[in-house]
Amino acid sequence: MFSTRKTWDLSHAPRLQELWKKDISLDASSLDFLMSDGEDDASFLSLPTAAFSQRPSLTAELSETNAPSQQLLIQTLQDKVCEFQARLQSEEVARHLLLQQLQHASAQTSAPHSGVTVLPSGGQNSDCLNCPEEEQLVTRLRTQVEELEEKLLDQTQEVERLRSEQGATDLEKQLKLLVVENQRLKQELKSCRSSDIQSVDPAAGSCSCSHSQDADSLRREVSRWESQARQRERRLAELERELLEKSSRVESLRRQLDESNRQLDESNRQLEDGRRQLDESRWRQSEAEQKLDLRLQECEEELARQAATPPRVKYVTHTVEVESADSQKAVVELQTKNSALQDQLSVQRTLLRELETQLHESQRTCGQLRTQILVYEGEMERAQGQLEAEMQNLEEEKNRVIEEAFIRAESEMKAVHENLAGVRMNLLSLQPALRTLTCDYNCLKRQVQDFPFMLDKAISEAKQEICQVISEVSSTNQELLRKYKREMNLRKKCHDELVRLKGNIRVFCRVRPVSQEEQDSADAKAMLSFDSDDDAVLYLSSRGKVMTFELDKVFAPQATQEEVFQEVQSLITSCIDGFNVCIFAYGQTGSGKTFTMEGVVDDPGINQRALRLLFSEVTEKAPDWDYTITVSMVEIYNETLRDLLGENPTDKLDIKMNPDGSGQLYVPRLTQFTVQSAEDINRVLELGHVNRATACTNLNEHSSRSHALLIISVCGYNGATGSHTQGKLNLVDLAGSERIAKSGAEGSRLREAQCINKSLSALGDVINALRSRHAHVPFRNSRLTYLLQDSLSGDSKTLMMVQVSPLPSHLSESVCSLKFAQRVRSVELAASSRKHENSSTSSSPTHDSVELDSPPVTPLPLPISRASSAGSALSSTSRTPNSSRRRSQSQLSTDRQVDRASPLVGDGGQDD
Numbered sequence: 059m060f061s062t063r064k065t066w067d068l069s070h071a072p073r074l075q076e077l078w079k080k081d082i083s084l085d086a087s088s089l090d091f092l093m094s095d096g097e098d099d100a101s102f103l104s105l106p107t108a109a110f111s112q113r114p115s116l117t118a119e120l121s122e123t124n125a126p127s128q129q130l131l132i133q134t135l136q137d138k139v140c141e142f143q144a145r146l147q148s149e150e151v152a153r154h155l156l157l158q159q160l161q162h163a164s165a166q167t168s169a170p171h172s173g174v175t176v177l178p179s180g181g182q183n184s185d186c187l188n189c190p191e192e193e194q195l196v197t198r199l200r201t202q203v204e205e206l207e208e209k210l211l212d213q214t215q216e217v218e219r220l221r222s223e224q225g226a227t228d229l230e231k232q233l234k235l236l237v238v239e240n241q242r243l244k245q246e247l248k249s250c251r252s253s254d255i256q257s258v259d260p261a262a263g264s265c266s267c268s269h270s271q272d273a274d275s276l277r278r279e280v281s282r283w284e285s286q287a288r289q290r291e292r293r294l295a296e297l298e299r300e301l302l303e304k305s306s307r308v309e310s311l312r313r314q315l316d317e318s319n320r321q322l323d324e325s326n327r328q329l330e331d332g333r334r335q336l337d338e339s340r341w342r343q344s345e346a347e348q349k350l351d352l353r354l355q356e357c358e359e360e361l362a363r364q365a366a367t368p369p370r371v372k373y374v375t376h377t378v379e380v381e382s383a384d385s386q387k388a389v390v391e392l393q394t395k396n397s398a399l400q401d402q403l404s405v406q407r408t409l410l411r412e413l414e415t416q417l418h419e420s421q422r423t424c425g426q427l428r429t430q431i432l433v434y435e436g437e438m439e440r441a442q443g444q445l446e447a448e449m450q451n452l453e454e455e456k457n458r459v460i461e462e463a464f465i466r467a468e469s470e471m472k473a474v475h476e477n478l479a480g481v482r483m484n485l486l487s488l489q490p491a492l493r494t495l496t497c498d499y500n501c502l503k504r505q506v507q508d509f510p511f512m513l514d515k516a517i518s519e520a521k522q523e524i525c526q527v528i529s530e531v532s533s534t535n536q537e538l539l540r541k542y543k544r545e546m547n548l549r550k551k552c553h554d555e556l557v558r559l560k561g562n563i564r565v566f567c568r569v570r571p572v573s574q575e576e577q578d579s580a581d582a583k584a585m586l587s588f589d590s591d592d593d594a595v596l597y598l599s600s601r602g603k604v605m606t607f608e609l610d611k612v613f614a615p616q617a618t619q620e621e622v623f624q625e626v627q628s629l630i631t632s633c634i635d636g637f638n639v640c641i642f643a644y645g646q647t648g649s650g651k652t653f654t655m656e657g658v659v660d661d662p663g664i665n666q667r668a669l670r671l672l673f674s675e676v677t678e679k680a681p682d683w684d685y686t687i688t689v690s691m692v693e694i695y696n697e698t699l700r701d702l703l704g705e706n707p708t709d710k711l712d713i714k715m716n717p718d719g720s721g722q723l724y725v726p727r728l729t730q731f732t733v734q735s736a737e738d739i740n741r742v743l744e745l746g747h748v749n750r751a752t753a754c755t756n757l758n759e760h761s762s763r764s765h766a767l768l769i770i771s772v773c774g775y776n777g778a779t780g781s782h783t784q785g786k787l788n789l790v791d792l793a794g795s796e797r798i799a800k801s802g803a804e805g806s807r808l809r810e811a812q813c814i815n816k817s818l819s820a821l822g823d824v825i826n827a828l829r830s831r832h833a834h835v836p837f838r839n840s841r842l843t844y845l846l847q848d849s850l851s852g853d854s855k856t857l858m859m860v861q862v863s864p865l866p867s868h869l870s871e872s873v874c875s876l877k878f879a880q881r882v883r884s885v886e887l888a889a890s891s892r893k894h895e896n897s898s899t900s901s902s903p904t905h906d907s908v909e910l911d912s913p914p915v916t917p918l919p920l921p922i923s924r925a926s927s928a929g930s931a932l933s934s935t936s937r938t939p940n941s942s943r944r945r946s947q948s949q950l951s952t953d954r955q956v957d958r959a960s961p962l963v964g965d966g967g968q969d970d
């Protein structure tokens with residue numbers, strides 16, 4: 059079935075076939091056999107020179123013959139060699155015979171004279187050589203033998219020489235050439251195959267010519283056709299199997315039919331036998347009947363004749379009687395026989411009927427079987443016709459498919475061959491490239507050999523360049539560092555200027571919310587209101603009048619701790635840059651100072667947040683800067699300084715001038731903790747809180763009567779620049795600012811009130827003197843201002859957080875606190891206004907002088923509309939907050955210019 063494909067496989071690869079044939083011809087063992095046979099046979103060496111006289115023609119013949127006919131040629135050569143050997147042997151034998159004859163003749167000649175046997179080896183026996191003729195003959199013969207031997211030796215040498223020069227060497231050379239050619243062709247075939255594989259299989263090599271894709275597709279097509287052919291073959295095999303089954307079925311039916319026919323014949327035969335038996339028995343019966351009838355008739359005739367003769371009646375009667383008895387007996391016998399024959403006849407008839415029934419049955423079955431056979435035969439003919447048609451179709455289809463596959467494969471092979479030729483061409487064209495590559499490789503090899511030297515040279519050059527670059531970079535760094543320092547100085551100057559222009563005292567106000575209990579017992583409506591457009595304005599209503607307070611920032615009751623801290627954190631971080639910062643919480647008792655500064659556990663205040671912020675900031679700067687943060691906590695109660703972190707919190711501390719001559723103050727024996735983590739902060743604050751609580755009987759009351767200070771020092775060192783920074787952050791929770799003296803307190807309460815009043819007044823005076831740039835700033839007037847001296851002077855920054863209670867019952871204290879804040883803030887704003895304010899306001903709080911019934915007097919004359927923000931009472935309908943704010947801002951620059959020209963001069967008590 060696949061003969062066509064197999065034929066195609068070999069016949070359509072002419073080149074491979076040719077190579078194959080060459081390969082076979084060269085691999086044949088005949089040449090090896092010939093060579094080994096010729097060399098092993100020693101007689102070959104004795105070939106006469108003439109034996110090789112035909113060598114040129116043989117060589118020519120060998121060279122002319124094609125590779126397939128070489129075997130024949132070799133056979134011819136072998137025959138000729140054998141022939142030469144035979145001839146040589148015969149010559150040898152003849153020569154030996156001649157020699158023996160000569161020796162024998164000489165022996166016979168010499169024997170009768172001396173009786174001594176002449177040795178064939180020619181041994182000298184002077185006794186036997188009496189006759190000179192004989193001696194001469196022997197000598198001549200010996201000479202002849204020697205000549206012959208020499209001649210033989212010469213011939214042998216000549217043969218050897220000729221053999222080495224031309225004969226076998228030619229064959230060997232030819233064989234070697236053929237072997238080399240064979241090897242070359244094998245290699246070529248191998249390379250062709252490998253290149254075929256590479257071009258056919260893209261995964262096997264990197265050759266990606268277009269023919270490989272065509273070849274792939276053709277191969278796929280061929281494999282598809284092959285699979286189709288296989289399917290058709292399978293189908294054909296199935297049909298054949300089916301045909302065989304049907305044939306076997308028909309055969310079995312035929313066998314059944316034959317069996318039936320045979321049975322039918324058997325039945326017919328039985329029937330015939332029965333009929334024959336019946337006819338026979340009938341015939342015998344009729345014969346017996348005829349015999350009986352005939353006997354009966356004879357008997358009757360005899361009876362009648364005897365009856366006709368009376369005298370002889372008795373005898374006749376007796377005879378008749380005798381005869382009739384016999385006749386009767388015979389009749390009875392005959393009747394019995396007749397009845398038996400009748401029975402037999404009836405049996406035969408019954409049997410005949412049965413046989414006839416069987417015959418009918420068999421004939422009917424036979425008819426049915428014949429009908430069935432006819433049906434089967436028709437069906438089989440039809441199936442056979444279908445099968446033949448199908449087989450015909452399949453055969454045609456198969457031939458067509460094979461033809462197509464053949465054509466495709468042929469074209470594919472052609473393409474592959476073309477591809478192969480292309481590959482060969484490529485190989486040829488690649489050879490120059492290979493040569494170039496080889497040249498390049500050699501060149502590179504030389505370069506690689508020179509590489510260490512070049513590398514050393516390059517490394518030394520690179521080192522020089524790197525050193526040069528490093529020196530350049532270091533000089534650039536020096537330059538950059540110089541510029542950086544210059545920029546830093548400039549920035550500091552700018553900052554100073556900015557601070558000077560903007561003022562380094564900021565005043566914020568925070569209104570605490572109304573607690574649940576206070577809401578229940580609140581006796582009035584909200585007296586404080588806020589400007590939705592301006593977060594620096596607070597309105598206070600009292601008796602139908604509205605007082606407007608303008609500060610730097612006003613926090614409504616709903617402001618969170620985080621929002622408050624957001625506003626102050628820039629001040630806190632500036633202490634990392636070396637600034638001293640002071641944040642005060644100022645206000646009456648219960649206004650929320652401690653809440654703002656310390657906060658509660660779940661919602662910490664400025665103190666804890668400030669320390670955490672400082673940690674995160676110094677951590678960010680850690681690669682360049684090395685910071686140390688130390689913390690101290692002190693309390694000032696009744697002008698007594700106590701260390702809240704010390705082992706004995708009740709011990710009094712002093713404030714002294716630092717003996718190092720720096721002019722800085724310090725507190726001997728003050729405990730300082732270096733904090734490095736949030737846990738340290740919590741521990742320190744907790745310790746301070748516990749110490750403060752243990753030092754008093756009622757913490758709430760005590761905290762209202764004392765100032766609590768958290769002093770944080772931040773020291774930084776920049777290793778790169780060598781610069782140091784030192785900043786200090788003072789977070790102060792001041793004592794309550796209510797006017798206790800007015801309430802008629804006595805004894806210790808009076809002393810507490812006096813101390814608080816004194817320290818707060820001193821703080822106001824210091825701030826006033828600082829803003830007014832007085833030559834003398836009264837820091838020493840209180841422990842508080844004395845301790846905060848370095849954080850209030852110079853370029854330090856101060857924030858005052860004025861805490862206000864929203865309750866109407868605290869209106870007087872709230873007004874007093876707000877007026878104090880307003881004055882502190884207005885000090886720095888307008889020099890021109892200060893002149894007027896100096897006569898009407900004081901920077902120091904005068905709590906005792908502010909009366910609820912008599913609100914602060916508006917300074918006269920008002921320099922500008924800004925005077926309205928200095929605590930003047932205005933009708934809520936007389937002006938809008940926005941207009942006030944705009945005026946304040948427009949006037950700000952003018953005021954600041956004047957402020958630099960004329961320092962503020964003022965003192966307390968003007969409110970009164």
Ligand SMILES: Nc1ncnc2c1ncn2[C@@H]1O[C@H](COP(=O)(O)OP(=O)(O)OP(=O)(O)O)[C@@H](O)[C@H]1O
Pocket residue numbers: 569570571615645646647648649650651652653654758759761762763792793794861
């Ligand atoms: N902004 C606020 N939000 C919620 N509660 C506040 C707020 N401010 C203050 N409080 C609450 O008001 C009460 C009084 O606050 P706080 O103790 O801070 O006042 P104080 O001015 O420090 O009083 P003292 O001078 O006696 O120390 C506290 O219960 C506090 O929780």
